[in-house]
Amino acid sequence: MRDHIYQYELLTPFTTEGSGTAQWCKARHGGETFFIKQFLSPTQPPAGADMSRPVNRAKRDACIAFFRARQRLYNALREANTGALVCPNSVDGLFVWEGHYCSVSRFITPDVPPEAICRLPERVRVILMRTLTLALAGLHRQGIVHSDLKPDNVMVTVNENRACNLKLIDFDGSFFADTPPSRTDELHGDLAYLAPEALRFLMEEPVRLTAAVDVFALGLVLHAMWCGRLPRFDGTRARSAGEACLLGLDVLPDPALPEDLRRLIARMLQADPARRPAMPQVYDALGRLLALYPYPG
């Protein structure tokens, strides 16, 4: 195993676990741990390549397009960051190593694993849910759709004052709402959290994906943050909540949820993306929920 990529000391071998389009590893530099992701495509033409060959020109053009698209995304993420986004730095967060582009962002491990968030005090849960919603609202204001929202991409850490912080990670599948994916291979969501229109897109139907896919996924994530599981649906007929919506089956929020939250999540999980609330409305609704859980004492 190589031991360095530029200034980064590699801590683990590269793996493709959880990614069909990249391989990743952990690395260290300056006392901090980083997450390095190496994209499988595009590849640069090799040094001294014969640029009269079409394949080399195609590689060069694809690399320029990839670099510009990433720069646009990383710049917009910087503008969108409310403090809860862990994303590549727009200046040195993208470089080429051995022909492939690599992105670098801080490596975060959760102090509170996703399945344990539901055991935090109710008020803390609502604050974390609002923090996540505010982060997504910031993305949407910049025209960015996260598109791979799921509990594994929501990191809850605990600081020295025992206060919980929430960070949103993994923007490799993100796209701008004005240039949504046009091919199924460009959509990188987790099937369990994909909205029904995203599933139709995977079926190669002419669907234009919007920020509403994040609202649907957030509805599922909020449900899991509150009670530790996803809403119920007929698992013998559908393999995900999105598929259940497509099939016209009920997707039922848990009765243990507070009534206001249950109603909010039900609106977020509507099959018709146009009927789902926008992120600011979700944020406001969670604000009203927060009022039900005042500070102790």
Added chain:
Amino acid sequence: MSVYPGKFTGYDYDVDICLVIDRTGSMRPIIDTVKENALSLHRDITARMQAKGKTVTGLRVRVIWFGDYLADGPGAMVASDFLTLPEQNAALEQCVSGIRAEGGGDIPEDGLEALAFAIRSRWCQGTAKKRHIICLFTDAPAHALGFGAAAEGYPASAPKDFDELTDMWGFGQYPGEMDSYAKRLLLFAPDDGWWHRIRTEWENTILRPADPDGGLEDVGYAEMLDTIANSI
């Protein structure tokens, strides 16, 4: 009322896997691994895919064994057709059980010719989502293309040089001979020479380096399956 009355197949994949295996003596552990697991390959891949919420609707496997044309003659490369699993599990087992780890001549082998042969496989062309995976195992560097051209049985259709082989793999809108979006190349090979060039110059390629001293003994069946499953 259902807003989507049809059968949803967005999770379904047709998967073709071409195992390209160096059959020279030092490769015995990998060859034995393939032999031991041929019958369970379908079950193991579908189980890993189901764990990811995806369904393998069609799985076909072909095996290409390669050595060194100058040393081994016309028998340097042996290939099966694609076998549909699990229906043809027994045929796959029969196909791999007859292979012995032997031959090879000098240290490098004719792996690039075998890779070209794999690229030109008759991959599935259905409308379902598909993944076309070449999984190549070798602990040896590769000869340059054409090194064994004087040998009897050397394929006339082999690419004349590395550029031509690179064109066969293609790139983006310059698609080569495989589906641009379906193709993946997984190399379990030394990270030097031609294999290193492929890793750094070809898209959708992953190399798990073989230890120059220890060969591929450390590459277990589980790692092979995980690498395949992660690529889908």
